[in-house]
Amino acid sequence: MREAAFVRQNKDKWLRFENVLLGNNNELTPDELSALYLEVTDHLSYSRTFYPESKTTQYLNYLASRSHQKIYKTKRESSRRFITFFTEEFPLLMYGYQRELLLSFLVFALFCIVGAYSAATDGAYVRSILGDGYVNMTLENMERGDPMRVYKEMNEIEMFLGITVNNIKVALMAFIYGIFLSLGSLYIMMRNGVMLGSFQYFFYEKGFLWESVRTIWIHGTIEISVIVIAGAAGLVLGSGILFPGTYSRLESFKRKMKDGLKIVVSTIPFFIIAGFLEGFVTRHTEMPDWLAIMIISLSLLLILFYYVLYPRIANKKHQESIDEQLH
Numbered sequence: 001m002r003e004a005a006f007v008r009q010n011k012d013k014w015l016r017f018e019n020v021l022l023g024n025n026n027e028l029t030p031d032e033l034s035a036l037y038l039e040v041t042d043h044l045s046y047s048r049t050f051y052p053e054s055k056t057t058q059y060l061n062y063l064a065s066r067s068h069q070k071i072y073k074t075k076r077e078s079s080r081r082f083i084t085f086f087t088e089e090f091p092l093l094m095y096g097y098q099r100e101l102l103l104s105f106l107v108f109a110l111f112c113i114v115g116a117y118s119a120a121t122d123g124a125y126v127r128s129i130l131g132d133g134y135v136n137m138t139l140e141n142m143e144r145g146d147p148m149r150v151y152k153e154m155n156e157i158e159m160f161l162g163i164t165v166n167n168i169k170v171a172l173m174a175f176i177y178g179i180f181l182s183l184g185s186l187y188i189m190m191r192n193g194v195m196l197g198s199f200q201y202f203f204y205e206k207g208f209l210w211e212s213v214r215t216i217w218i219h220g221t222i223e224i225s226v227i228v229i230a231g232a233a234g235l236v237l238g239s240g241i242l243f244p245g246t247y248s249r250l251e252s253f254k255r256k257m258k259d260g261l262k263i264v265v266s267t268i269p270f271f272i273i274a275g276f277l278e279g280f281v282t283r284h285t286e287m288p289d290w291l292a293i294m295i296i297s298l299s300l301l302l303i304l305f306y307y308v309l310y311p312r313i314a315n316k317k318h319q320e321s322i323d324e325q326l327h
Contacts, residue, residue: 003051010043014063021066037067065318090266091314093259094307097236101307104231107186108193108224115197119205126202129195135202147208148215151283160279167223167271171230175264178234181242185234192227214292215285219278221299226267226274229307233263270303 001009017036044060051057094101118125127135141149154162170188177184203212240256241249281295 001050003054003056006043006047006051007056013039014043014060017063017067021063037064040064040067085262086266086269088314090262091306091311092318093262094266095311095315097232097259097263098308098311100235100239101229101232104185104189104228104235108189108228108231111190111193112197112200115194115199116201117197118194119198119201126198129198130202138202139206142206142208146285147203147206147211148282148285151215151278151285154279156279156283158279160275163219163278164271164275167227167274168268170227171233171264171267171271174227174230175233175237175260178237178260179241180238182235182238185231185238188234189228189231192224196224211285214289214296215282217296218282218292218299219274221296222270222277222303223274225300225303225307226270229267230264233260236260236263 013036017040020033020036040060041064044057044064047054047057047060115129119129137150138147141147146152151159170192174185174188177188200209200212203209236256237253237260238256240253244252247255277295277299
């Protein structure tokens with residue numbers, strides 16, 4: 001059968017099925033929905049055989065992927081729903097947004113370099129970014145031989161709670177600012193990158209680079225990483241306005257808003273971990289270097305695994321599951 005005839009013959013069923021997946025039609029019974037799913041997957045198998053590189057095959061594969069969880073997973077909200085969000089739903093979602101994550105990271109890294117370079121070429125730059133109060137306090141601590149003393153001054157619990165709440169606010173800002181065509185999120189990445197770059201150069205210039213790295217990055221590895229991830233969520237939100245694809249701009253915006261919010265929600269446990277480390281662990285500057293390096297390394301591996309590697313693993317398993325259903 002010619003592809004055009006195949007599409008013409010079945011497109012009404014596909015559109016009906018897609019409306020169900022999007023929540024626009026809830027009139028089908030579970031049996032009717034299951035029968036329609038089986039028919040669509042049969043069409044996908046046929047399309048893969050005769051039109052393997054066509055847009056029809058891509059579209060049917062999209063329908064099959066979206067419907068798999070909707071039909072074969074329970075809709076009942078329970079304590080397990082919280083777990084499956086982090087172990088199944090979110091990793092599959094994050095797999096589709098690796099490009100936004102990479103872009104957010106590259107912008108942040110670029111402006112870290114800009115911040116360090118600016119601090120190196122302009123003696124007053126660090127004060128303009130970090131503020132006179134912080135710079136003067138840090139210089140006093142350096143003269144006392146304890147450049148990281150600031151992390152020891154506040155009560156552990158107050159510091160943990162304050163830092164965690166503040167970091168979540170920053171993440172929400174990085175996400176919400178994506179509504180300005182993604183430029184707002186890029187601005188947040190730029191601002192935080194410049195601050196980090198100038199901050200680290202300040203300690204380098206004063207001869208305390210290693211002391212700052214081994215201390216700050218105990219909590220900063222996760223904290224900075226999830227801010228970058230929240231920036232990626234903002235880029236997702238902005239892309240819904242800029243690139244609606246086959247959807248109306250409003251529908252595209254709503255879908256991307258939901259996806260971006262899920263990315264932000266995924267960062268909350270990591271912000272709690274970062275806040276705990278900053279409140280209770282970072283203050284122990286007397287810890288041996290090997291222990292600090294181990295905490296930093298494990299933190300980095302945790303972020304890379306959950307946001308980069310695990311989504312690929314989850315997507316591969318998901319595709320294998322769909323293939324099993326087709327055969």
